[in-house]
Amino acid sequence: MNLTIPTMLTLFRIVLIPVLVVVFYLPYGWTNIAAAAIFIFGAMTDWLDGWIARRYGMYSAFGAFLDPVADKLTVAFALLLVVERHDTPWMALLSAVIIGREITISALREWMAQMGAHGLVKVAGLGKLKTIVQMTAISCLLFEENLLGLPVFRIGEWLLAIAAALTLWSGFDYLHAAWPTMRRKG
Template sequence: MTLTIPTLLTLFRILLIPVLVAVFYLPYAWTNIAAAAIFLLGASTDWLDGWIARRFRMFSAFGAFLDPVADKLTVAFALLLVVERHDTPWMALLSAIIIGREITISALREWMAQVGAHGLVKVAGLGKLKTIVQMVAITCLLFEEDLLGLPVFRIGEWLLAVAATLTLWSGWDYLRAAWPAMRQKG
């Protein structure tokens, strides 16, 4: 198996997860800024690997499998860290919605592929918008501090609520698209 540049970037994103966790728990005042920067770097490589793959036609089956896994792992671990530090019912609920949707849609995609209807649950524009809002929200939540008078953490909370709403909406779209196949007798 040849590793393409997009796949190497995806692997790098996965390797950033333990770095993010380690930095998050370091006993220094700057670790929130470093954790936000690490998460933002990972989010940027997500965009970059997709752009390179499309632009230079560097597709691989392994990369197609690994990219969404990297995305879901990164988001899940980052949200766990945020809830660890800000253990409110609101933060836990929003995080549970986002993580729960990711697990559900992954299972749905796997099942749809097994029944030969995987084309019904492809990533749509709404899912991409959800991802962007989610990545900005998590970066703000990890950063935590006010910046230039802006309440970055509060902005992150609101953006996470928007991301959770988009998560439910796009999840509903996926389920609705898959419903005819799900209703068939097996």
């Protein structure tokens, strides 16, 4: 296996997950800021690894597999941390929608690939918008504090609700695209 720079960045993003968890639970007043910074840094490396792969043609099958896994792990762990600290039914529901959709679409993609129809279920513009809103929301929720008079946590809650709605919409789009294959018998 040839490790490309994008794949190394993706692996680094996975290594950041336990760092995020440890920093989140440190008994200091600044850990929320550090946790948000770690999450944002991970999101930036996600963008960077994709840009490098496209710009320099550094694609690999392993990287194509690992990148969405790293994304889903990062989002799931960050949402679990947020729900643990802010254990409201609203936060749990929004997080469950997002994590549930990620698991469902991952399973759908794998099944479609086995059916020879993997090209029907691709990331679309709506999915990219969902990701941007979701990453911004989680960053705000991890940060928690007001900034320049802005209620950052409240903004994060609203953005997470928007991300959950976009998650459902894009999930429906994926299922709609896959439906003809899913209906086939045998």
